Amino acid sequence: MPLLNASPIKKDQDAPFVAKAKNGDFSAFETLVNRHEKRLYRFAMNLLQNQEDAEDVVQSTFISVLEHLHTFREEATFATWITRIASNTALKLLRKQKNTPISLDEATDENEEGFIPHPDFIADWRHDPSKQIEQRELQSILDKAIETLPEKHRLVFMLRDVVEMRIDETGKALGISNANVKVRLLRARLALREILTRRFGDESKRIFQTHNHGEAHSDKTSARLLFQSYQE
């Protein structure tokens, strides 16, 4: 993380319950589960795109938390700690299902370094969509958008931007180079931005003006095609 962002560690709201649970208080432990189960479930669903697998991951994660709570040294927040456990569990499951390292497709990535899809639908939506539509509808839009990404992009996005793993940690978890983490993350972010802008952007204010983004590339390399390919 950049130094500019260095700030005192926020007080972990879960700490009192962690302390009680460490002393054998089941209701405190259950409070922790209640607080985090929905978030972990959604996280697992987004990673795995399968309800049964997501349930397995959530259950294994909380069992692991239950068994290893005494080893949690509270250097990170409880939320961060359990999200890491969940992501490791989910990745293990993915590897098992494929019976092969997840990174196998790295060698077949074509021009991963070269081509970056250019923003196509550029329109402002700097407002917060959660204030305009219901939370449930918003989540459904977000879930559908991430579903359209290829798995290799989805995984990097989830690990970097949701779990907040560092680039090297993400690369290590997925068995890919840091360079590929970066380029996959950029593609994932651009693709999601594209989809969400089509949904939340103000069509009447869409920018069509000649923009350098388009000059060096033919239509073939535009984000429009990328967007369409995700929709197919």
Add this chain to the structure above:
Amino acid sequence: MKCEEMLRMLNDYVDGEIDPAICDQFESHLEDCNPCQIVVDTIRNTIKLYKDGEVFEMPLAFREKLHQTLRERWSKKIENP
């Protein structure tokens, strides 16, 4: 700086990991290029929405099973620490 270069450095900028010298160029480009500014803002919004997202329809039957399983595991752990 051209838009093309800005795109390549977008991640570093958004993550606050951009070289400070380049950061100035990046920001002066944004001042003059509204489309790029919108792309940066909407990328940030995108990340924030996913980071903040919490609610998802977790099946009730699963929730009950999960809590039951955890209660049993907890009792076992207390009995056989």
